[in-house]
Amino acid sequence: MNRRLCLITGASAGIGAEFARQYAALGWDLAITARRKDRLEMLATELEATHKITVIPLVQDLARANSADKILETLAGQGRHVDALVNNAGYGLPGTFFNTGWKDQAAFIRVLYSAPVELTHKVLPGMAERGYGRIINVASLAGYAPGTAGHTLYASVKAGLIKFSESINAECAAGGHKDIHCTALCPGFTWSEFHDVNGTREDTDKMPKWMWMEAAPVVRAGIDAVNKGSPVIVPGLANKTLATLTRILPEPLTRTLAGRQSKRYRRTE
Template sequence: MTNNRLALITGASAGLGAEFARQYAEKGWDVALTARRADRLDKLAREIEEKYKVATLVITQDLALQKSVDSILHELKEAGRHVDALVNNAGYGLPGTFFNTSWKEQAQFIRVLYTAPIELVHKLLPGMAERNFGRIINVASLAGYAPGTGGHTLYASVKAGLIKFSESIHAEAKDAELDIHCTALCPGFTFTEFHDVNGTRDMANESPKWMWMEAGPVVEAGIDGVTRGHPVVVPGAVNKGVATLTRILPEPLGRELMKRQSKRFRKMEND
């Protein structure tokens, strides 16, 4: 047992999740790592313990399962630990349209990207309030600002919901005068495995390099933002510009632009 604060990170086996684990560990936090791939979690845990000399806890779990959140919290309790920071990072893209995907696929998508993160926040908040300390980062997306697309149907909806949810939790904690900060982190294109998993790597490779960010600065912006108490963080100048543009564009024009972009996604999926 250590006296360090503990950060719980979902989707910690790769990409932004692994980078969150490294950066929190570098700051002297212990980290609890959860994802489906035990081998990757174990490898990351060994790396972090050796490099940063902090404690790690590996919890192999699939957030698509109904009891996954309770299972994660049970393992934390058994280890005698409480959560000081929560990073809801687990996620993926679901290619195809609403017509050609099954409800099981859509329901699991909602569960992993929206229901489970909200359940984690709901069940961890009482302890954070009792200790008067908590930091919550919900990894949303720049897509949460944009009109919906044809294909990847629920992605923008879920990310927009995470943004609004984070703003609400931030406001409630502030009204209660609690030292609890909640931030929606809204990255754009980021160099991770995300596009490999959802089958859009070729499309992503065609995008201009100036639109992309490395994982490190994205995560740094998220941690800095939640530390400072910012309810929403859009990392990078280009992403900030895009977010502003989505607010000022006439809605019909914005929808037409997204329609053209979604056709590119569907073409890549069908090739």
């Protein structure tokens, strides 16, 4: 195969599906993974017909400990390797740390942090051998904000992905791998099924429209950033402004403001 292949997790909808569409439009072959087989197959059919590429749908639950190995083994069995990795799979876990079970919290950590780190670790050697690689970790503007009540691990996981991406990008540069880049993409509120799945759509719809972005410009910003070797990208002027304010305002003030705002879209009962 002459075309490069991009592996995208959480590709059945939203930002993940948009990553698939944009990489397909750039002429890449795709491996798309999620839990919903029908959604993956529908997307694969659409993109193969439109862009004349190969799309490999892989039904997999990243909460399972052996999911990363199964994905990569399936691709290797088809003679393919990963040239770009988009770690996008994720969801919100409504409620507080107190009123959610550890099984749910552990699965959340696995899907949103452990699996992206593991996949990155396992594709990097091949990227280094071939002298090319792109890794995009979909983090969040929440990784810049103070922690608030509800979705307790969300901000901490996203902050971890930001630091992880910065470190991987720095390691690749320091190790002489000049064409291997890792970027943390940090969107704010983005129109997708994310809030429908976690049951907060009614609350988030009450938020100002200027706080929202469509998925297409978010994804475009991520692809442009990783190609330039930028370790972090915050798409959108409003999001950039909020990220900057979290750094320059006094911490007690940002905690108060974040706590007030989060009550509008985070459930703590």
